[in-house]
Amino acid sequence: MELILNSDIQTSRQSDKQVRHILALSGGKDSSALAVYMRGKFENMEYVFCDTGEELDETYEYISKLQDFLCAKITWLKSEKDFRYYVDLYNGVLPDARTRWCTRMLKLKPYEDFIGDDPVISYVGIRADEPHRKGYISTKQNIQPVFPFVEDNIRIEDVERILMESGLGVPRYYQWRSRSGCYFCFFQQKREWIGLKNAHPELFEKAKAFEKIATETGERYTWNEGESLDELAQRADTIMDEHEKRKTRELNAFKGHQKLKDIWGYDSDDGEELSCNICHL
Ligand code: SF4
Missing domain, CATH: 3.40.50.620 (HUPs)
Structure with missing residues (x-):
């Protein structure tokens, strides 16, 4: 080098x-x-x-x-x-x-x-x-x-x-997440939030506690735009279902690289190019 x-x-x-x-x-x-x-x-x-x-x-x-x-x-x-x-x-x-x-x-x-x-x-x-x-x-x-x-x-x-x-x-x-960083990282995909809920329910609750609705303005401060963690958790089955379907599509498209994709849990929509390198490398 x-x-x-x-x-x-x-x-x-x-x-x-x-x-x-x-x-x-x-x-x-x-x-x-x-x-x-x-x-x-x-x-x-x-x-x-x-x-x-x-x-x-x-x-x-x-x-x-x-x-x-x-x-x-x-x-x-x-x-x-x-x-x-x-x-x-x-x-x-x-x-x-x-x-x-x-x-x-x-x-x-x-x-x-x-x-x-x-x-x-x-x-x-x-x-x-x-x-x-x-x-x-x-x-x-x-x-x-x-x-x-x-x-x-x-x-x-x-x-x-x-x-x-x-x-x-x-x-x-x-096993349930594609990158390092805080348990509440906003770069997480929705299925990873569900992964957090399953692997660390107490941390999911902690993340939820940071969300709030401003009483005067009604403004919502949530980790995901337009959806609170409570709302996201209610759609857990649908989110995981969609994830499985997408994974199948990608595995078919990436034949020969299944092992890597299985290990890293890589998805084409995981926003890798946007994430913070000091947090996620
Ligand atoms: S961007 Fe980095 S510091 Fe911010 S929540 Fe994600 S992992 Fe934590």
Whole structure:
């Protein structure tokens, strides 16, 4: 892998200023596979996990497994204020794909604070088969993102192989969910909300508790546009039925790749290109 560095990082290297190598883990398959792939390539690689405080237990469990595998400390970063604080600050308006204040305040800010003004090469797990994804591109000149999987033509099947061969396998939530991140992530598909309800009914209730209807204006603050979680749960059978039909159609269209699709639960409508890479890689 050849690193093409920006002028700030090059200057730091020439002046012998310590350049930090940092890999941010989300608890998802791609950043985890990247950590395995990069293991031993730099002695001073730092690993971080930005914890929103609203992650799934399966994510915490997998991060801890990964730490044991890497034999390296994973630094846990957390915002001083929690999710509830920001919901109140924004008058009950829940984050969505357009505003994404949760990513900014609970993931990116702690990450940038941790880095400060140090020159950093930030390793991002975007794969070669997802050129549409942009990754976390910091606006700070001292942080240079690099994409080893893109440079080395590592695709989804390679990510699968890396994780299986390492013995880590994939996080358990892939049985009902297609990406890492908060249990209430608004990028979830409807069938994944049903998956959450079945796997973690208490978390589904917690997510529901963030929804509300403003008494004066009647305005509805819900995770899904036009539908509350209560309403969605009432349509559970229909949602799962439609999902099964679509899956059958896609499996037929992707003959030969069933294994990958089964493992990742990938759907053509999963909005991958819109999701936040620091949360979902
Ligand atoms: S996982 Fe989803 S809800 Fe959580 S911070 Fe990221 S975008 Fe926001």
